[in-house]
Amino acid sequence: MQELTPRQAEIWQFIRDYQETEGYPPTRAEIAARFGFRSPNAVTEHLNALVRKGALALAPDTSRGIRLIGAEADAEEEAGLPVVGQVAAGSPLLAEQNVTQRCQFDPGLFSPRADYLLRVYGLSMKDAGILDGDWLAVHATREARSGQVVVARIGDQVTVKRLWKQGKRLELRPENPDFAAIVPDPERDELVIEGIAVGLIRPNGT
Incomplete structure (x- = not known):
């Protein structure tokens, strides 16, 4: 996984914390609300950047289709x-x-x-x-x-x-x-x- 910018790291951590608490990942609208983005389109740009850096994977046509990738996420999955x-x-x-x-x-x-x-x-x-x-x-x-x-x-x-x-x-x-x-x-x-x-x-x- 490539190094993340501070904002990308914050979004990745928010997704991880949300999933740990709720049992499923947040929607783009929920991420937008958390970080004050005016529209989910801004979230999509950040998520696509995280995909390019190998930090997460996206499932098409699914509102909560976000899967984290990374050492901590992989360790949880292996458990x-x-x-x-x-x-x-x-x-x-x-x-x-x-x-x-x-x-x-x-x-x-x-x-x-x-x-x-x-x-x-x-x-x-x-x-x-x-x-x-x-x-x-x-x-x-x-x-x-x-x-x-x-x-x-x-x-x-x-x-x-x-x-x-x-x-x-x-x-x-x-x-x-x-x-x-x-x-x-x-x-x-x-x-x-x-x-x-x-x-x-x-x-x-x-």
Whole structure:
């Protein structure tokens, strides 16, 4: 990696810190807001310079498609994908208290790239082949299409369900008739998409 200018180093560090806290990289708009750029185009110029210097890689057509490169970032990647267990109320998914272990698994085997593994609790998604104790490979994103299996947060609760959209109405549907769909009240419940399912690992191999 070539030597970075002070501003480029600040942007690289901001991306790293943001990703460490939130579990996914920032958008160009969030970087612009942090550094006072008037438009995301200025951010794009800095990001392209970082790409040329070998400090990061960009995925096309993805709002959060930023992957850091460098000694510290490579060391984190070599440590493996974090496995998230029970999520403490109100905490970021990848907060230290939620990560139970790391799995030596190539995140690039999934498409889009996996950012973490989420341990599944319960059988609400069993008819989709997602069982209790499975590790769901998750690509961190706030955007999801209707019909995708998502990791969603409603208040302090984190759940894995299939997202369905009809106009402004959103439903989180289980894949098990014994469970009811979750229909958030837009005036009372804040629904946040934490990521989309991109694969599955069954630790016990059965």
